[in-house]
Each structure stands twice: as structure tokens, then as C-alpha cells.
Amino acid sequence: MTNSMFRQDNSSSFFYRFVDLLILVVTLLSCLIAYSQSLTKDYLLILLAYLLCYAFVAESVQLYRSWRVGRFGRMLFLLIAVHTLCFLALLSTLFFLKQGASFSRVVLVGWYGLSILCLISWRVMAKEVKTLRRKKGLSMQRVAIIGYTDTGRRLHQQMQEHIELGFDCVGFFDDRALNRLGEGAAPLIKGSVESAVMMAQQGRIQKLYICLPMLAEKRIADIIQRLGDSTVDVLMIPDFLLKNLMHARIGSVGEVDTLSVFESPVYGIKEFYKRAFDFLFSAAVLLLISPLMLTIAAAIKATSAGPVFFRQQRYGLDGKPINVLKFRSMRVMENGAKVTQATKDDPRITPIGAFLRRTSLDELPQFINVLLGDMSVVGPRPHASAHNEEYRKQVDYYMLRHKVRPGITGWAQINGWRGETDTLDKMAMRVKYDLEYIRQWSLWLDIKIIVLTLFKGFSGKNAY
Structure with a gap:
């Protein structure tokens, strides 16, 4: 850009x-x-x-x-x-x-x-x-698209459907034969890539979009080098960027420009907003639920031996270890190199613990973690450290969910991916929603997730 x-x-x-x-x-x-x-x-x-x-x-x-x-x-x-x-x-x-x-x-x-x-x-x-x-044709920019690809066609469709964007697209430019481009391509193809470069050098277009796959790296480099002999605005929309960028942001190191590929969207003033919201919200909630928490603590002490809280080491922001608080719901507390997830009718779960887990009341002490800054109200749910080490080797981009603070509730949970992840596919779906949340983060999205959690985030068929 x-x-x-x-x-x-x-x-x-x-x-x-x-x-x-x-x-x-x-x-x-x-x-x-x-x-x-x-x-x-x-x-x-x-x-x-x-x-x-x-x-x-x-x-x-x-x-x-x-x-x-x-x-x-x-x-x-x-x-x-x-x-x-x-x-x-x-x-x-x-x-x-x-x-x-x-x-x-x-x-x-x-x-x-x-x-x-x-x-x-x-x-x-x-x-x-x-x-x-x-x-009326005012303030229109003549643009051309190199590459009759899926990305290029989506770009062209947006330009055609929304005239308010101000783009007058002259067409596509591609070196492939028409019979390789599929039905309907002929009317849109206006020439070869060489033709597009010449139009740019002659000043007949103002913008040139390069929509080629990343595999065509050498071809892209050659096109960009030749376009250096023009004043056209050159914009790249490779498929790789569309699919895999977590949070694209232009930055610089001295006079060298950089493009973020994997970076948290919560930085600068946005981090202050999210942290301020977390602190105020968690303080208000803890004040309101303190009688309930005292009642639960008394019930746990009365029904089974052991501490009220269970402290489990998990990965926090940037993968740094944190101790997450939960009301103890099991007779046996596992926090080592191997952690077995709770399953349906798990014998380790106490009677009061089963109720707490089904209703997510065992998660309430995590508002203390939020108040202290270890967690956020909304974010990817933290997994046991042992599970992180297991799944980071099996699920693509798994560790990117730690680019933000873990949350008490999250986008994955309100979309049904809560509780036991007994298959790799279930974990992959949870990670998919977690990364989607990180890409789209805003304070408004956090508020939306909190509201939706009240209706469908406290229980689920996979919560044991």
C-alpha cells in the first residue's frame, strides 16, 4: 500500500x-x-x-x-x-x-x-x-489487474459492484492461454502482463494490482522491477497474505519498512483500552459475585478434602507461564508433564465439582487473574502446559493463540467449541476460532462475546 x-x-x-x-x-x-x-x-x-x-x-x-x-x-x-x-x-x-x-x-x-x-x-x-x-466519472482511477486468479476475480467483482470505490478497471492481464483460464475469461482479458507494464509506463493507468500466487515469486519480482520505471501505484494481493496474515500492519525499523505477519492486534493505545476494560469489569464482577464465591468455597470444603482453589500452570501472553485459578472440582489435581482431560462421568470429579464444571462456575476465580493482569475477560481459553506442548506439534499456528492474553470466555466457546477436545479435529476447530478472534479483535467484539456468553457460554454438551 x-x-x-x-x-x-x-x-x-x-x-x-x-x-x-x-x-x-x-x-x-x-x-x-x-x-x-x-x-x-x-x-x-x-x-x-x-x-x-x-x-x-x-x-x-x-x-x-x-x-x-x-x-x-x-x-x-x-x-x-x-x-x-x-x-x-x-x-x-x-x-x-x-x-x-x-x-x-x-x-x-x-x-x-x-x-x-x-x-x-x-x-x-x-x-x-x-x-x-x-x-459522473469524477475522481475515478483507472486500474488494471495482473493475474486472472480467484483473488483477482474477487477484487474485480468488488470494484464492479461498488462504484463508490472510484475504480475504473480496464481488465485483467495474464500470460496464460485463454483455454487455461476457464469459461468467461475471454471478455475480461485485455492482454499479457507485458501489456499491463507498458500501460503503466505510459501513464494510462493509476493503479496496478498484482494478484499472483506466492509461488510466482520470481515473476512478481520481475514485474515490480520493471514497474519501477513508472509512476503507477503498485499493490500486491497474493493469496498467501489473504489466508495467513494474523494482523497485517506496516511498520519500520529505522528507514526499513516492515510488514507484520504474526503480530497481536492489541498494541499501543488499544492495549490500554483492553486492559482498562478488563480491570474495571473484573473488579465490578468480583464485587458482585463475592457472596456466591464464598458459598461455593464453603461447599467445596464441606464435601471433599483439599484446598478450595486449584492452581494450574498454563501459558499466558507470549507463551509465558501463569498460574490460573479455578475452584477445585476434582479429588486428584494434575499439573505435571501429563494431564488427562476431564471426560464424561470422570471418577475424579467431585459431586459439587460436576455441577461447577457444567455451569462454568469453577471458572469464577479467574476474574482474580484478570484483575492481576495475567488473563483477560475475553480471549483464547488457556490450556494446560502439557496440552500446549502436545498440540503445538500437531495443529498449524497453534501457538499464535498466545499472542493475546488468555480469556475466561472466548469466540471459540460461544461457537460451541467448549470443554473436552478428545480429537485433533476438535482442537483444530478451537484454534481456528481463536485465531479468527485475534484477527478481528476490537473492544466491541469483546463486549459482544461477553453478552453471548450469558446466553450460551456457560454450558455445553462437551463440558464435563
């Missing part, structure tokens, strides 16, 4: 942030004027607090990221959710501080309604203006 594209994305997202905050300010002032209220120090204070809250939550759920085509409706839904959450937080704060009498309820409700209407309306208008300009 070119530097110009990065500058364009950054300036666009900055513009969206600026307009949103401006709308929040203007709509409050408008409501105050409409209801003959003045901008007092109290109103100014809640405005500043609201702007900070809105900016924080919006960044946490990546509201200003580059949204994929076809997800405009989802972006509007997320916008409404962010605004509503912040407004409810504002009302709750005023209620608990007993400051509600200082503000007009009509002004506050009017501010909420008017601002959300304006926030949505300006996005819809911006989208329509952009689409209209594209239909």
Missing part, C-alpha cells in the same frame, strides 16, 4: 472525528438556544466530559477505521450504540452524583436526539455525494 493511500485514509478519518465532535458541540448549543438556556459552567463541564467519553469509546470500538464496502449499515448501528452508551453513562453519572436538577431534561434529551440524527445524516449524505461523483 502506498504512502499516499495512508495519508488519504488518515486525513479522512481525522475529518470524520472532527465533524462528529463539531456536531456534538453545535447540537448542544442549538438545544440550549431553542429552550432559552444559557451555556453555564455546568453545561460546559458535561460537554467536555461527553466529548472525551465519546472519543474514547469510538476509538475503542474502531468506529473510524476504514469500513469495508457493504458494511455501511453496521457502521451506522455502531455509531448509534456508541452515542447511546455515552449518553446513558452521562445520565447515570448525573444521577449518582445527584446533579440532575442542575440540567434541563428537555435540553439533554433534545441534544441526544438531534445529535444522533445529525451524526447519521451527514454520513449518509457523504456516502451519497461520493457515489454520485463516481457515477
Whole structure:
């Protein structure tokens, strides 16, 4: 991706942030004027607090990221959710501080309604203006695609279906014979790779997408070298990157550019967001469930000999060992080089332990691990160290699930991959969902998983 594209994305997202905050300010002032209220120090204070809250939550759920085509409706839904959450937080704060009498309820409700209407309306208008300009042929970029591959065809389809992207694709360029490209290829093939290179050198296209498999490394290198004698933007979309990148991010070491292949998406300010959420959420939960935890502890001590907690060494962030807390549910505690997973009607499980495991109540002490920073509320479930050493040799990309902190609940668990993994296929599916979570991580996804866990994450047919 070119530097110009990065500058364009950054300036666009900055513009969206600026307009949103401006709308929040203007709509409050408008409501105050409409209801003959003045901008007092109290109103100014809640405005500043609201702007900070809105900016924080919006960044946490990546509201200003580059949204994929076809997800405009989802972006509007997320916008409404962010605004509503912040407004409810504002009302709750005023209620608990007993400051509600200082503000007009009509002004506050009017501010909420008017601002959300304006926030949505300006996005819809911006989208329509952009689409209209594209239909008139304004700001269109002529592009070409090298490689009539699955990736290339998907790219071409997106360009054709979504004119608002602003791409005028002249066609495909491929050196293979037409009878090797399949039915329907002939009308789309406009020439050889040499023809595409010449078009680029002559300035007849602005962007050139290389959609060749990684096996064609030498061919790709030759094309890129020849395109150095042009001013065209060259973008590569090899199949390898589409399938195996965990979190693609451009970085640099000094003046040398780098592309991350396996890297956690939780870095920088995002790490602060996730850690802040984990700390506040786990502290609140521990406060609420402390009576339940004391009851469970008493039941364990009364029904079997041994400690209340079971400490099991597992892999944490970056594969570093951590001690995970659970309520003891077995008579025998295994924590060595060989650990046997619990199975149905396992004789090692105590009567109270069977209930705790079925309902996931044995996991509650892990909120202490979250509070201490060893775990996260949401993330890949930690496995016993012995299981990690066993499966890392059998399941591709297994250890990449440790690029984030392990969680009490996770994407795999709410999708049914919870409990015993007695076959390699089951473990592979769990890892698949874990890696999918890491690739797609956002604070909004964490909240979604927590909500879904309340409905289908506490029990399952594989939980023993």
C-alpha cells in the first residue's frame, strides 16, 4: 500500500472525528438556544466530559477505521450504540452524583436526539455525494489487474459492484492461454502482463494490482522491477497474505519498512483500552459475585478434602507461564508433564465439582487473574502446559493463540467449541476460532462475546 493511500485514509478519518465532535458541540448549543438556556459552567463541564467519553469509546470500538464496502449499515448501528452508551453513562453519572436538577431534561434529551440524527445524516449524505461523483466519472482511477486468479476475480467483482470505490478497471492481464483460464475469461482479458507494464509506463493507468500466487515469486519480482520505471501505484494481493496474515500492519525499523505477519492486534493505545476494560469489569464482577464465591468455597470444603482453589500452570501472553485459578472440582489435581482431560462421568470429579464444571462456575476465580493482569475477560481459553506442548506439534499456528492474553470466555466457546477436545479435529476447530478472534479483535467484539456468553457460554454438551 502506498504512502499516499495512508495519508488519504488518515486525513479522512481525522475529518470524520472532527465533524462528529463539531456536531456534538453545535447540537448542544442549538438545544440550549431553542429552550432559552444559557451555556453555564455546568453545561460546559458535561460537554467536555461527553466529548472525551465519546472519543474514547469510538476509538475503542474502531468506529473510524476504514469500513469495508457493504458494511455501511453496521457502521451506522455502531455509531448509534456508541452515542447511546455515552449518553446513558452521562445520565447515570448525573444521577449518582445527584446533579440532575442542575440540567434541563428537555435540553439533554433534545441534544441526544438531534445529535444522533445529525451524526447519521451527514454520513449518509457523504456516502451519497461520493457515489454520485463516481457515477459522473469524477475522481475515478483507472486500474488494471495482473493475474486472472480467484483473488483477482474477487477484487474485480468488488470494484464492479461498488462504484463508490472510484475504480475504473480496464481488465485483467495474464500470460496464460485463454483455454487455461476457464469459461468467461475471454471478455475480461485485455492482454499479457507485458501489456499491463507498458500501460503503466505510459501513464494510462493509476493503479496496478498484482494478484499472483506466492509461488510466482520470481515473476512478481520481475514485474515490480520493471514497474519501477513508472509512476503507477503498485499493490500486491497474493493469496498467501489473504489466508495467513494474523494482523497485517506496516511498520519500520529505522528507514526499513516492515510488514507484520504474526503480530497481536492489541498494541499501543488499544492495549490500554483492553486492559482498562478488563480491570474495571473484573473488579465490578468480583464485587458482585463475592457472596456466591464464598458459598461455593464453603461447599467445596464441606464435601471433599483439599484446598478450595486449584492452581494450574498454563501459558499466558507470549507463551509465558501463569498460574490460573479455578475452584477445585476434582479429588486428584494434575499439573505435571501429563494431564488427562476431564471426560464424561470422570471418577475424579467431585459431586459439587460436576455441577461447577457444567455451569462454568469453577471458572469464577479467574476474574482474580484478570484483575492481576495475567488473563483477560475475553480471549483464547488457556490450556494446560502439557496440552500446549502436545498440540503445538500437531495443529498449524497453534501457538499464535498466545499472542493475546488468555480469556475466561472466548469466540471459540460461544461457537460451541467448549470443554473436552478428545480429537485433533476438535482442537483444530478451537484454534481456528481463536485465531479468527485475534484477527478481528476490537473492544466491541469483546463486549459482544461477553453478552453471548450469558446466553450460551456457560454450558455445553462437551463440558464435563
